[in-house]
Amino acid sequence: MPTIKADLELCQGYANCVMEAPKYFDINDEGVVVVLKEKFGEEDRARVETAVRSCPVTALQIEE
Amino acid sequence: MSSRAVIVGGSVGGVRTAQALRSNGYAGQVIVIDAEPHLPYDKPPLSKGFLDNSLGLDRLHLISKKEVEESKIDLLLGAKAVGLDLQNGLVSLEGGAQIGYDNLIISTGVRARQSPWEVSDGVYLLRTLDDAMGLKEKMTKSHSVVIVGGGFIGAEVAATARKYGLDVAIVDPLEFPIGRVLGDEVGERFVGLHHENGVSTHFGIGVESISRESNGLVVGLSDGSKLIADFAIVGIGAVPNVEWLASSGLVLDNGVVCDEFCRAVGQANVYGVGDVARWYHARLGELVRVEHWTNAVEQAECVARNILNDGDPQSYVPVPYVWSDQYNWKIQIAGETSSSGEVVVIEDPSRAGRFAALYADSSGAYRGVATVNWPKAMIRCRRMLETRQDLSVPVQLVREMVSGT
Ligand SMILES: Cc1cc2nc3c(=O)[nH]c(=O)nc-3n(C[C@H](O)[C@H](O)[C@H](O)COP(=O)(O)OP(=O)(O)OC[C@H]3O[C@@H](n4cnc5c(N)ncnc54)[C@H](O)[C@@H]3O)c2cc1C
Ligand code: SF4
Numbered sequence: 075m076p077t078i079k080a081d082l083e084l085c086q087g088y089a090n091c092v093m094e095a096p097k098y099f100d101i102n103d104e105g106v107v108v109v110l111k112e113k114f115g116e117e118d119r120a121r122v123e124t125a126v127r128s129c130p131v132t133a134l135q136i137e138e
Numbered sequence: 139m140s141s142r143a144v145i146v147g148g149s150v151g152g153v154r155t156a157q158a159l160r161s162n163g164y165a166g167q168v169i170v171i172d173a174e175p176h177l178p179y180d181k182p183p184l185s186k187g188f189l190d191n192s193l194g195l196d197r198l199h200l201i202s203k204k205e206v207e208e209s210k211i212d213l214l215l216g217a218k219a220v221g222l223d224l225q226n227g228l229v230s231l232e233g234g235a236q237i238g239y240d241n242l243i244i245s246t247g248v249r250a251r252q253s254p255w256e257v258s259d260g261v262y263l264l265r266t267l268d269d270a271m272g273l274k275e276k277m278t279k280s281h282s283v284v285i286v287g288g289g290f291i292g293a294e295v296a297a298t299a300r301k302y303g304l305d306v307a308i309v310d311p312l313e314f315p316i317g318r319v320l321g322d323e324v325g326e327r328f329v330g331l332h333h334e335n336g337v338s339t340h341f342g343i344g345v346e347s348i349s350r351e352s353n354g355l356v357v358g359l360s361d362g363s364k365l366i367a368d369f370a371i372v373g374i375g376a377v378p379n380v381e382w383l384a385s386s387g388l389v390l391d392n393g394v395v396c397d398e399f400c401r402a403v404g405q406a407n408v409y410g411v412g413d414v415a416r417w418y419h420a421r422l423g424e425l426v427r428v429e430h431w432t433n434a435v436e437q438a439e440c441v442a443r444n445i446l447n448d449g450d451p452q453s454y455v456p457v458p459y460v461w462s463d464q465y466n467w468k469i470q471i472a473g474e475t476s477s478s479g480e481v482v483v484i485e486d487p488s489r490a491g492r493f494a495a496l497y498a499d500s501s502g503a504y505r506g507v508a509t510v511n512w513p514k515a516m517i518r519c520r521r522m523l524e525t526r527q528d529l530s531v532p533v534q535l536v537r538e539m540v541s542g543t
Binding site: 086087088089090092093096100101102103105119120123124127128130131132 | 157180197520
Protein backbone atom coordinates (compact mmCIF):
# COMPACT_ATOMS: atom_id res chain seq x y z
CA MET A 75 0.00 0.00 0.00
CA PRO A 76 1.33 3.49 -0.76
CA THR A 77 2.59 5.35 2.30
CA ILE A 78 2.80 9.05 3.14
CA LYS A 79 6.17 10.30 4.39
CA ALA A 80 6.53 13.74 5.97
CA ASP A 81 9.83 15.50 6.56
CA LEU A 82 9.20 17.20 9.90
CA GLU A 83 12.37 19.25 9.65
CA LEU A 84 11.25 20.84 6.39
CA CYS A 85 7.61 21.38 7.34
CA GLN A 86 6.79 25.02 7.98
CA GLY A 87 3.23 24.53 9.17
CA TYR A 88 1.66 26.14 6.11
CA ALA A 89 -1.12 23.55 6.44
CA ASN A 90 -2.08 23.44 2.77
CA CYS A 91 -2.01 19.66 3.16
CA VAL A 92 -4.59 19.87 5.97
CA MET A 93 -6.87 21.92 3.74
CA GLU A 94 -6.64 19.42 0.90
CA ALA A 95 -6.84 16.18 2.89
CA PRO A 96 -7.93 16.68 6.52
CA LYS A 97 -8.44 12.94 6.85
CA TYR A 98 -4.69 12.43 6.48
CA PHE A 99 -3.06 15.55 7.91
CA ASP A 100 -3.26 17.87 10.89
CA ILE A 101 -1.02 20.43 12.60
CA ASN A 102 0.26 20.10 16.17
CA ASP A 103 0.71 22.88 18.73
CA GLU A 104 4.24 23.55 17.52
CA GLY A 105 2.91 24.15 14.01
CA VAL A 106 4.30 20.95 12.53
CA VAL A 107 2.41 18.49 10.37
CA VAL A 108 0.97 15.31 11.88
CA VAL A 109 0.22 12.47 9.49
CA LEU A 110 -3.02 11.03 10.81
CA LYS A 111 -2.99 8.01 8.50
CA GLU A 112 0.15 6.89 6.70
CA LYS A 113 -1.41 4.36 4.35
CA PHE A 114 -4.04 5.17 1.79
CA GLY A 115 -6.07 3.28 -0.76
CA GLU A 116 -6.41 4.00 -4.47
CA GLU A 117 -9.75 5.75 -3.90
CA ASP A 118 -7.91 8.52 -2.03
CA ARG A 119 -4.87 8.71 -4.30
CA ALA A 120 -5.89 11.85 -6.22
CA ARG A 121 -6.67 13.69 -2.97
CA VAL A 122 -3.41 12.70 -1.29
CA GLU A 123 -1.39 13.58 -4.39
CA THR A 124 -3.10 16.96 -4.50
CA ALA A 125 -2.16 17.51 -0.85
CA VAL A 126 1.45 16.53 -1.55
CA ARG A 127 1.67 18.97 -4.47
CA SER A 128 0.13 21.74 -2.37
CA CYS A 129 2.99 21.74 0.15
CA PRO A 130 5.08 24.86 -0.44
CA VAL A 131 8.28 23.26 0.85
CA THR A 132 7.89 19.74 -0.64
CA ALA A 133 7.93 18.23 2.83
CA LEU A 134 5.56 15.45 1.79
CA GLN A 135 6.25 12.39 -0.31
CA ILE A 136 4.47 9.23 -1.34
CA GLU A 137 6.34 5.93 -1.15
CA GLU A 138 4.82 3.27 -3.33
CA MET B 139 -7.14 10.32 -31.40
CA SER B 140 -4.63 11.46 -28.84
CA SER B 141 -4.89 15.05 -27.67
CA ARG B 142 -2.31 17.55 -26.62
CA ALA B 143 -2.21 20.06 -23.76
CA VAL B 144 0.26 22.89 -24.20
CA ILE B 145 1.17 24.86 -21.09
CA VAL B 146 2.94 28.17 -21.66
CA GLY B 147 4.82 29.23 -18.51
CA GLY B 148 6.64 26.56 -16.52
CA SER B 149 6.69 27.93 -13.00
CA VAL B 150 4.47 26.75 -10.16
CA GLY B 151 1.18 27.35 -12.01
CA GLY B 152 2.28 25.59 -15.18
CA VAL B 153 4.12 22.69 -13.56
CA ARG B 154 1.31 21.95 -11.10
CA THR B 155 -1.19 21.98 -13.98
CA ALA B 156 0.91 19.40 -15.83
CA GLN B 157 1.16 17.22 -12.71
CA ALA B 158 -2.54 17.55 -11.94
CA LEU B 159 -3.46 16.59 -15.52
CA ARG B 160 -1.48 13.39 -15.12
CA SER B 161 -2.67 12.67 -11.63
CA ASN B 162 -6.28 13.01 -12.80
CA GLY B 163 -5.71 10.65 -15.71
CA TYR B 164 -5.01 12.86 -18.74
CA ALA B 165 -3.67 10.46 -21.39
CA GLY B 166 -2.63 12.86 -24.15
CA GLN B 167 0.65 14.67 -24.62
CA VAL B 168 1.60 17.34 -22.06
CA ILE B 169 4.07 20.02 -23.14
CA VAL B 170 5.36 22.72 -20.80
CA ILE B 171 7.10 25.68 -22.42
CA ASP B 172 9.19 28.22 -20.53
CA ALA B 173 11.38 31.08 -21.65
CA GLU B 174 13.89 30.48 -18.87
CA PRO B 175 16.62 27.86 -19.27
CA HIS B 176 16.42 26.57 -15.67
CA LEU B 177 14.62 23.44 -14.52
CA PRO B 178 11.35 24.82 -13.07
CA TYR B 179 12.07 26.41 -9.71
CA ASP B 180 10.08 27.93 -6.93
CA LYS B 181 10.02 31.64 -6.19
CA PRO B 182 9.07 32.19 -2.50
CA PRO B 183 12.54 31.15 -1.22
CA LEU B 184 14.18 33.73 -3.51
CA SER B 185 13.54 36.46 -0.96
CA LYS B 186 13.99 34.18 2.07
CA GLY B 187 15.95 30.93 2.47
CA PHE B 188 17.68 30.94 -0.90
CA LEU B 189 18.72 34.57 -0.55
CA ASP B 190 20.10 34.05 2.97
CA ASN B 191 21.87 30.83 1.90
CA SER B 192 19.95 28.51 4.24
CA LEU B 193 18.40 26.72 1.23
CA GLY B 194 20.40 25.46 -1.73
CA LEU B 195 19.32 25.50 -5.35
CA ASP B 196 18.41 21.81 -5.09
CA ARG B 197 15.59 22.73 -2.67
CA LEU B 198 14.03 25.07 -5.21
CA HIS B 199 13.01 22.57 -7.86
CA LEU B 200 9.27 22.35 -8.42
CA ILE B 201 9.61 18.94 -10.02
CA SER B 202 12.48 16.47 -10.28
CA LYS B 203 13.93 15.25 -13.59
CA LYS B 204 12.80 11.78 -12.60
CA GLU B 205 9.21 12.88 -12.16
CA VAL B 206 9.29 14.78 -15.46
CA GLU B 207 10.23 11.51 -17.15
CA GLU B 208 7.91 9.25 -15.19
CA SER B 209 4.93 11.54 -15.75
CA LYS B 210 5.78 11.91 -19.43
CA ILE B 211 5.87 15.68 -19.35
CA ASP B 212 7.69 17.30 -22.27
CA LEU B 213 9.64 20.26 -20.95
CA LEU B 214 10.63 22.83 -23.53
CA LEU B 215 12.99 25.20 -21.72
CA GLY B 216 14.59 28.35 -23.09
CA ALA B 217 11.63 28.66 -25.46
CA LYS B 218 9.75 31.94 -25.48
CA ALA B 219 6.21 32.10 -26.80
CA VAL B 220 5.73 35.15 -29.01
CA GLY B 221 2.30 34.64 -30.51
CA LEU B 222 -0.97 32.75 -30.42
CA ASP B 223 -3.25 31.79 -33.31
CA LEU B 224 -6.57 30.86 -31.75
CA GLN B 225 -8.23 29.92 -35.00
CA ASN B 226 -5.72 27.22 -35.86
CA GLY B 227 -4.74 26.35 -32.29
CA LEU B 228 -1.06 27.26 -32.65
CA VAL B 229 1.50 28.80 -30.30
CA SER B 230 4.46 30.46 -32.03
CA LEU B 231 7.88 30.44 -30.46
CA GLU B 232 10.75 32.82 -30.87
CA GLY B 233 12.80 31.49 -33.78
CA GLY B 234 9.73 30.58 -35.82
CA ALA B 235 8.62 27.15 -34.54
CA GLN B 236 4.90 26.56 -34.04
CA ILE B 237 3.22 24.13 -31.68
CA GLY B 238 -0.35 22.98 -32.09
CA TYR B 239 -2.62 22.34 -29.10
CA ASP B 240 -6.01 20.92 -28.26
CA ASN B 241 -6.00 22.63 -24.88
CA LEU B 242 -3.89 25.67 -24.08
CA ILE B 243 -2.98 26.71 -20.55
CA ILE B 244 -1.61 30.21 -20.11
CA SER B 245 0.56 30.48 -17.00
CA THR B 246 3.09 33.14 -17.98
CA GLY B 247 2.82 34.88 -14.61
CA VAL B 248 4.03 38.38 -13.95
CA ARG B 249 7.33 40.22 -13.94
CA ALA B 250 8.63 42.79 -11.49
CA ARG B 251 7.56 46.31 -12.34
CA GLN B 252 10.58 48.17 -13.70
CA SER B 253 12.10 50.94 -11.68
CA PRO B 254 10.93 54.27 -13.11
CA TRP B 255 14.25 55.76 -11.99
CA GLU B 256 16.87 55.24 -14.63
CA VAL B 257 20.28 54.73 -13.15
CA SER B 258 23.18 53.04 -14.91
CA ASP B 259 23.79 50.50 -12.16
CA GLY B 260 23.01 49.63 -8.56
CA VAL B 261 19.22 49.26 -8.81
CA TYR B 262 18.00 45.68 -8.42
CA LEU B 263 14.67 43.92 -8.95
CA LEU B 264 13.70 40.51 -7.57
CA ARG B 265 11.54 38.05 -9.45
CA THR B 266 13.68 35.34 -11.04
CA LEU B 267 16.42 32.96 -9.99
CA ASP B 268 18.96 35.04 -11.90
CA ASP B 269 17.77 38.15 -10.05
CA ALA B 270 18.24 36.36 -6.72
CA MET B 271 21.73 35.16 -7.60
CA GLY B 272 22.77 38.67 -8.61
CA LEU B 273 21.32 40.03 -5.38
CA LYS B 274 23.14 37.48 -3.24
CA GLU B 275 26.44 38.50 -4.72
CA LYS B 276 25.65 42.17 -4.23
CA MET B 277 24.61 41.66 -0.59
CA THR B 278 27.84 39.83 0.17
CA LYS B 279 29.91 42.71 -1.15
CA SER B 280 27.94 45.67 0.23
CA HIS B 281 27.39 47.52 3.50
CA SER B 282 24.09 49.29 2.96
CA VAL B 283 20.91 49.11 0.94
CA VAL B 284 17.78 51.16 0.37
CA ILE B 285 14.65 49.14 -0.33
CA VAL B 286 11.92 50.90 -2.27
CA GLY B 287 8.53 49.32 -1.52
CA GLY B 288 7.40 48.05 1.88
CA GLY B 289 5.13 45.24 0.71
CA PHE B 290 5.78 41.55 1.30
CA ILE B 291 8.80 41.20 -0.95
CA GLY B 292 10.34 44.47 0.26
CA ALA B 293 9.87 43.49 3.91
CA GLU B 294 11.24 39.99 3.37
CA VAL B 295 14.28 41.29 1.56
CA ALA B 296 14.85 43.84 4.34
CA ALA B 297 14.86 40.99 6.87
CA THR B 298 17.31 38.99 4.77
CA ALA B 299 19.58 41.98 4.24
CA ARG B 300 19.80 42.36 8.02
CA LYS B 301 21.04 38.77 8.21
CA TYR B 302 23.88 39.83 5.93
CA GLY B 303 24.60 42.60 8.42
CA LEU B 304 23.71 45.40 6.01
CA ASP B 305 22.40 48.78 7.08
CA VAL B 306 18.86 48.78 5.75
CA ALA B 307 16.50 51.64 5.01
CA ILE B 308 13.05 50.97 3.59
CA VAL B 309 10.76 53.49 1.88
CA ASP B 310 7.07 53.32 1.01
CA PRO B 311 4.45 55.98 0.24
CA LEU B 312 2.05 54.43 2.77
CA GLU B 313 2.43 55.02 6.47
CA PHE B 314 1.66 51.34 7.17
CA PRO B 315 2.58 49.46 3.99
CA ILE B 316 1.30 46.04 5.08
CA GLY B 317 -1.92 47.86 5.95
CA ARG B 318 -2.80 47.56 2.25
CA VAL B 319 -3.49 43.91 2.95
CA LEU B 320 -4.14 43.77 6.71
CA GLY B 321 -5.57 47.15 7.63
CA ASP B 322 -3.69 49.91 9.45
CA GLU B 323 -4.12 48.58 12.98
CA VAL B 324 -2.28 45.36 12.16
CA GLY B 325 -0.05 47.08 9.59
CA GLU B 326 1.36 49.26 12.36
CA ARG B 327 2.72 46.19 14.17
CA PHE B 328 4.74 45.32 11.09
CA VAL B 329 6.37 48.75 11.16
CA GLY B 330 7.39 48.07 14.75
CA LEU B 331 8.93 44.79 13.64
CA HIS B 332 11.27 46.59 11.23
CA HIS B 333 12.36 48.91 14.03
CA GLU B 334 13.01 46.07 16.48
CA ASN B 335 15.33 44.63 13.88
CA GLY B 336 17.31 47.77 13.32
CA VAL B 337 15.83 48.82 10.00
CA SER B 338 15.11 52.50 9.45
CA THR B 339 11.68 53.05 7.92
CA HIS B 340 10.66 56.00 5.78
CA PHE B 341 6.96 55.33 5.45
CA GLY B 342 4.36 57.75 4.20
CA ILE B 343 7.10 59.21 2.00
CA GLY B 344 7.65 58.88 -1.74
CA VAL B 345 10.83 58.40 -3.73
CA GLU B 346 11.51 61.29 -6.10
CA SER B 347 14.83 60.34 -7.61
CA ILE B 348 17.63 57.82 -7.60
CA SER B 349 21.04 58.83 -8.88
CA ARG B 350 24.59 57.59 -8.82
CA GLU B 351 26.94 60.04 -7.14
CA SER B 352 30.53 59.86 -5.94
CA ASN B 353 29.48 58.82 -2.42
CA GLY B 354 27.11 56.07 -3.57
CA LEU B 355 23.59 55.64 -4.76
CA VAL B 356 21.49 58.59 -3.62
CA VAL B 357 17.77 58.17 -3.12
CA GLY B 358 15.92 61.49 -2.93
CA LEU B 359 12.69 61.45 -0.92
CA SER B 360 9.58 63.60 -1.26
CA ASP B 361 10.20 65.22 2.14
CA GLY B 362 13.47 66.61 0.80
CA SER B 363 15.74 64.18 2.65
CA LYS B 364 18.27 61.89 1.00
CA LEU B 365 19.31 58.32 1.68
CA ILE B 366 22.72 57.09 0.60
CA ALA B 367 23.54 53.42 0.11
CA ASP B 368 25.67 51.02 -1.89
CA PHE B 369 22.67 49.81 -3.85
CA ALA B 370 18.89 49.81 -4.00
CA ILE B 371 16.23 47.14 -4.43
CA VAL B 372 12.97 48.19 -6.02
CA GLY B 373 9.91 46.09 -5.11
CA ILE B 374 6.94 48.07 -6.36
CA GLY B 375 4.63 45.42 -7.72
CA ALA B 376 4.35 43.30 -10.81
CA VAL B 377 2.98 43.38 -14.36
CA PRO B 378 1.25 40.44 -16.13
CA ASN B 379 3.23 38.81 -18.96
CA VAL B 380 0.62 39.10 -21.72
CA GLU B 381 2.49 40.88 -24.49
CA TRP B 382 2.81 37.65 -26.46
CA LEU B 383 -1.00 37.53 -26.58
CA ALA B 384 -1.47 41.11 -27.75
CA SER B 385 -2.73 40.32 -31.25
CA SER B 386 -4.36 36.97 -30.40
CA GLY B 387 -7.85 38.34 -29.84
CA LEU B 388 -7.97 37.14 -26.21
CA VAL B 389 -9.48 39.61 -23.79
CA LEU B 390 -6.58 41.20 -21.89
CA ASP B 391 -7.18 43.63 -19.06
CA ASN B 392 -4.70 43.51 -16.18
CA GLY B 393 -4.09 39.85 -17.07
CA VAL B 394 -5.89 37.26 -19.17
CA VAL B 395 -9.60 37.71 -18.47
CA CYS B 396 -11.25 34.36 -17.69
CA ASP B 397 -14.71 33.12 -16.78
CA GLU B 398 -15.58 31.45 -13.48
CA PHE B 399 -14.18 28.14 -14.78
CA CYS B 400 -10.81 29.81 -15.57
CA ARG B 401 -11.43 29.61 -19.34
CA ALA B 402 -10.29 32.65 -21.28
CA VAL B 403 -13.56 34.46 -22.04
CA GLY B 404 -15.17 33.25 -25.23
CA GLN B 405 -12.79 30.28 -25.59
CA ALA B 406 -13.68 26.67 -24.91
CA ASN B 407 -10.13 25.26 -24.78
CA VAL B 408 -7.91 28.07 -23.47
CA TYR B 409 -7.35 28.45 -19.72
CA GLY B 410 -5.54 30.86 -17.42
CA VAL B 411 -3.64 29.77 -14.29
CA GLY B 412 -1.71 31.63 -11.61
CA ASP B 413 -0.52 35.22 -11.37
CA VAL B 414 -1.47 36.05 -14.98
CA ALA B 415 -5.10 34.91 -14.75
CA ARG B 416 -7.86 37.36 -13.89
CA TRP B 417 -10.94 35.26 -13.47
CA TYR B 418 -14.53 35.83 -12.42
CA HIS B 419 -14.73 34.82 -8.77
CA ALA B 420 -18.38 33.78 -8.42
CA ARG B 421 -18.63 34.25 -4.63
CA LEU B 422 -17.10 37.73 -4.71
CA GLY B 423 -18.98 38.62 -7.89
CA GLU B 424 -15.98 40.29 -9.52
CA LEU B 425 -12.87 39.68 -11.57
CA VAL B 426 -9.83 38.96 -9.40
CA ARG B 427 -6.17 38.32 -10.05
CA VAL B 428 -4.09 36.89 -7.21
CA GLU B 429 -0.30 36.88 -7.01
CA HIS B 430 0.19 34.13 -4.44
CA TRP B 431 1.66 30.67 -4.54
CA THR B 432 -1.27 28.69 -3.12
CA ASN B 433 -3.63 30.33 -5.59
CA ALA B 434 -1.50 29.15 -8.50
CA VAL B 435 -1.54 25.59 -7.15
CA GLU B 436 -5.28 25.50 -6.44
CA GLN B 437 -6.10 27.06 -9.78
CA ALA B 438 -3.86 24.52 -11.52
CA GLU B 439 -5.83 21.69 -9.88
CA CYS B 440 -9.15 23.24 -10.88
CA VAL B 441 -8.07 23.81 -14.49
CA ALA B 442 -6.72 20.27 -14.85
CA ARG B 443 -10.03 18.86 -13.63
CA ASN B 444 -12.02 21.18 -15.87
CA ILE B 445 -10.01 20.08 -18.90
CA LEU B 446 -10.76 16.47 -18.08
CA ASN B 447 -14.46 17.16 -17.39
CA ASP B 448 -15.15 19.94 -19.83
CA GLY B 449 -18.81 18.97 -20.02
CA ASP B 450 -19.24 19.72 -16.32
CA PRO B 451 -16.65 22.30 -15.26
CA GLN B 452 -16.36 23.49 -11.64
CA SER B 453 -16.14 27.17 -10.82
CA TYR B 454 -12.99 28.32 -9.11
CA VAL B 455 -13.93 29.95 -5.77
CA PRO B 456 -10.89 29.69 -3.51
CA VAL B 457 -10.41 31.08 -0.04
CA PRO B 458 -7.15 32.99 -0.61
CA TYR B 459 -4.15 32.00 1.47
CA VAL B 460 -0.68 33.48 1.68
CA TRP B 461 2.30 33.26 3.95
CA SER B 462 5.34 35.45 4.46
CA ASP B 463 8.44 35.17 6.65
CA GLN B 464 9.82 38.43 8.00
CA TYR B 465 12.56 38.39 10.64
CA ASN B 466 11.35 35.94 13.31
CA TRP B 467 7.71 36.29 12.28
CA LYS B 468 5.94 33.56 10.41
CA ILE B 469 2.94 35.30 8.93
CA GLN B 470 -0.10 33.52 7.51
CA ILE B 471 -3.15 35.17 5.98
CA ALA B 472 -6.39 33.61 4.76
CA GLY B 473 -9.59 35.03 3.32
CA GLU B 474 -10.30 38.72 2.89
CA THR B 475 -8.43 40.91 5.34
CA SER B 476 -8.58 44.42 3.95
CA SER B 477 -10.62 45.76 6.80
CA SER B 478 -14.00 47.06 5.78
CA GLY B 479 -15.48 45.87 9.07
CA GLU B 480 -14.49 45.01 12.59
CA VAL B 481 -11.01 43.62 13.36
CA VAL B 482 -10.31 41.72 16.58
CA VAL B 483 -6.68 41.16 17.58
CA ILE B 484 -5.95 38.43 20.12
CA GLU B 485 -2.48 37.96 21.60
CA ASP B 486 -1.15 34.84 23.24
CA PRO B 487 0.50 36.07 26.45
CA SER B 488 2.40 32.79 26.82
CA ARG B 489 4.32 33.32 23.58
CA ALA B 490 5.88 36.71 22.85
CA GLY B 491 5.09 38.03 19.40
CA ARG B 492 2.26 35.60 18.76
CA PHE B 493 -1.13 36.98 17.74
CA ALA B 494 -4.16 36.43 15.56
CA ALA B 495 -6.25 39.11 13.85
CA LEU B 496 -9.80 38.22 12.84
CA TYR B 497 -11.65 40.25 10.23
CA ALA B 498 -15.34 40.81 9.61
CA ASP B 499 -17.10 42.47 6.70
CA SER B 500 -19.50 45.36 7.21
CA SER B 501 -22.33 42.95 8.08
CA GLY B 502 -20.30 41.38 10.91
CA ALA B 503 -19.66 38.12 9.06
CA TYR B 504 -16.25 36.51 9.53
CA ARG B 505 -14.19 36.96 6.33
CA GLY B 506 -10.49 36.65 7.02
CA VAL B 507 -7.70 35.88 9.45
CA ALA B 508 -4.04 36.75 9.84
CA THR B 509 -1.74 35.06 12.35
CA VAL B 510 1.84 35.55 13.45
CA ASN B 511 3.80 32.53 14.75
CA TRP B 512 0.58 30.60 15.30
CA PRO B 513 0.03 27.90 12.65
CA LYS B 514 -2.41 25.96 14.80
CA ALA B 515 -4.77 28.91 15.21
CA MET B 516 -4.41 29.61 11.49
CA ILE B 517 -5.53 26.22 10.32
CA ARG B 518 -8.51 26.21 12.69
CA CYS B 519 -9.60 29.67 11.56
CA ARG B 520 -8.83 29.04 7.89
CA ARG B 521 -11.09 26.03 7.77
CA MET B 522 -13.86 28.05 9.41
CA LEU B 523 -13.82 30.39 6.41
CA GLU B 524 -15.33 27.68 4.25
CA THR B 525 -18.77 28.33 5.73
CA ARG B 526 -20.42 31.56 6.73
CA GLN B 527 -20.00 32.46 10.41
CA ASP B 528 -20.40 35.38 12.71
CA LEU B 529 -17.08 36.95 13.74
CA SER B 530 -17.74 35.92 17.35
CA VAL B 531 -17.28 32.24 16.48
CA PRO B 532 -13.58 32.32 15.52
CA VAL B 533 -12.95 34.95 18.20
CA GLN B 534 -14.19 32.57 20.84
CA LEU B 535 -12.21 29.68 19.37
CA VAL B 536 -8.93 31.61 19.48
CA ARG B 537 -9.64 32.88 23.01
CA GLU B 538 -10.16 29.30 24.11
CA MET B 539 -6.88 28.32 22.52
CA VAL B 540 -5.15 31.04 24.56
CA SER B 541 -6.70 30.01 27.85
CA GLY B 542 -6.08 26.35 27.08
CA THR B 543 -9.68 25.28 27.57
C1 LIG C 1 10.71 36.84 -4.35
C2 LIG C 1 9.33 36.30 -4.28
C3 LIG C 1 8.81 35.84 -3.06
C4 LIG C 1 7.53 35.33 -2.97
N1 LIG C 1 7.06 34.89 -1.77
C5 LIG C 1 5.81 34.38 -1.68
C6 LIG C 1 5.32 33.90 -0.43
O1 LIG C 1 6.01 33.92 0.60
N2 LIG C 1 4.06 33.40 -0.38
C7 LIG C 1 3.27 33.36 -1.49
O2 LIG C 1 2.12 32.92 -1.40
N3 LIG C 1 3.69 33.82 -2.69
C8 LIG C 1 4.96 34.33 -2.80
N4 LIG C 1 5.41 34.78 -4.02
C9 LIG C 1 4.50 34.73 -5.18
C10 LIG C 1 4.55 33.41 -5.91
O3 LIG C 1 5.87 33.03 -6.13
C11 LIG C 1 3.79 33.54 -7.22
O4 LIG C 1 2.44 33.69 -6.92
C12 LIG C 1 3.98 32.35 -8.13
O5 LIG C 1 5.30 32.26 -8.55
C13 LIG C 1 3.05 32.44 -9.34
O6 LIG C 1 3.31 31.41 -10.22
P1 LIG C 1 2.93 31.46 -11.74
O7 LIG C 1 3.31 30.12 -12.28
O8 LIG C 1 1.55 31.93 -11.92
O9 LIG C 1 3.81 32.60 -12.41
P2 LIG C 1 5.38 32.92 -12.41
O10 LIG C 1 6.03 32.34 -11.21
O11 LIG C 1 5.49 34.36 -12.66
O12 LIG C 1 5.93 32.12 -13.66
C14 LIG C 1 5.66 32.45 -14.98
C15 LIG C 1 6.60 31.67 -15.88
O13 LIG C 1 6.26 31.95 -17.23
C16 LIG C 1 7.41 32.13 -17.99
N5 LIG C 1 7.08 32.99 -19.14
C17 LIG C 1 6.65 34.27 -19.11
N6 LIG C 1 6.41 34.72 -20.37
C18 LIG C 1 6.70 33.70 -21.20
C19 LIG C 1 6.64 33.53 -22.61
N7 LIG C 1 6.23 34.51 -23.41
N8 LIG C 1 7.01 32.34 -23.12
C20 LIG C 1 7.42 31.31 -22.31
N9 LIG C 1 7.48 31.42 -20.98
C21 LIG C 1 7.12 32.59 -20.42
C22 LIG C 1 8.40 32.76 -17.04
O14 LIG C 1 9.73 32.51 -17.46
C23 LIG C 1 8.06 32.07 -15.72
O15 LIG C 1 8.83 30.92 -15.52
C24 LIG C 1 6.71 35.30 -4.14
C25 LIG C 1 7.21 35.78 -5.36
C26 LIG C 1 8.50 36.27 -5.44
C27 LIG C 1 9.04 36.76 -6.77
S1 SF4 D 1 1.71 21.74 3.57
FE1 SF4 D 1 3.84 21.15 3.92
S2 SF4 D 1 4.66 22.74 5.20
FE2 SF4 D 1 2.48 22.85 5.30
S3 SF4 D 1 1.89 21.66 7.08
FE3 SF4 D 1 1.71 20.35 5.33
S4 SF4 D 1 3.71 19.40 5.28
FE4 SF4 D 1 3.99 21.13 6.58
